[in-house]
């Protein structure tokens with residue numbers, strides 16, 4: 001895989017203090033391949049020193065081409081456990097579920113032997129699904145791949161959610177989310193989400209975003225620093241820098 005992008009440490013238009021690295025790519029193709037190369041590098045590094053490694057992935061629409069590129073990475077995928085950053089309350093075979101996105105775009109080619117932990121399953125209640133997620137979550141992950149909506153949400157942490165302060169302060173890696181009041185959650189108001197406590201298990205963090213609107217949202221989030229208004233800021237909590245890959 002080639003990485004012919006020219007990452008810059010920070011976008012000059014953005015404040016410099018936050019613990020993130022801004023990688024601006026000249027085309028969608030370079031964004032795709034550079035993001036996939038960077039994630040694969042984290043997995044490769046950990047595979048060299050551990051028997052199994054863990055990867056946390058977001059859903060939505062944006063990361064699909066990156067996951068397709070990543071599926072070609074020459075890694076020992078049989079030793080990779082893949083889990084979700086968040087899930088809509090949908091069964092894994094629903095095309096709108098985040099599990100479906102991962103299965104469809106990543107679990108193929110070289111990555112087919114990876115072990116995937118869907119959060120939902122037929123007959124599993126929401127409480128059981130959260131318990132399942134938490135039972136698996138307290139182990140180090142090589143990388144977490146985050147997305148961001150134009151409302152500033154990441155995972156299923158939407159701005160203005162009732163009880164968001166409790167979720168942000170939760171010691172549980174995953175919680176159930178009622179996003180009925182969040183327009184950005186669209187028809188999928190019932191969800192399961194990683195919390196900042198869960199994200200703390202990730203040794204590297206990526207935020208994959210595209211388009212001028214999301215660039216502006218990220219800029220506003222950084223300028224504001226208010227995590228309740230801009231939950232994407234959880235990506236910058238703790239000691240781990242957030243690698244933001246952006247293209248127009």
Ligand SMILES: O=C1O[C@H](COP(=O)(O)O)[C@@H](O)[C@H](O)[C@H]1O
Pocket residue numbers: 058059060061062063085086087088098146147148149150154155156185
């Ligand atoms: O609902 C969700 O949205 C975000 C952002 O998705 P995108 O379609 O704007 O890329 C995603 O990161 C999250 O996993 C998903 O549940």
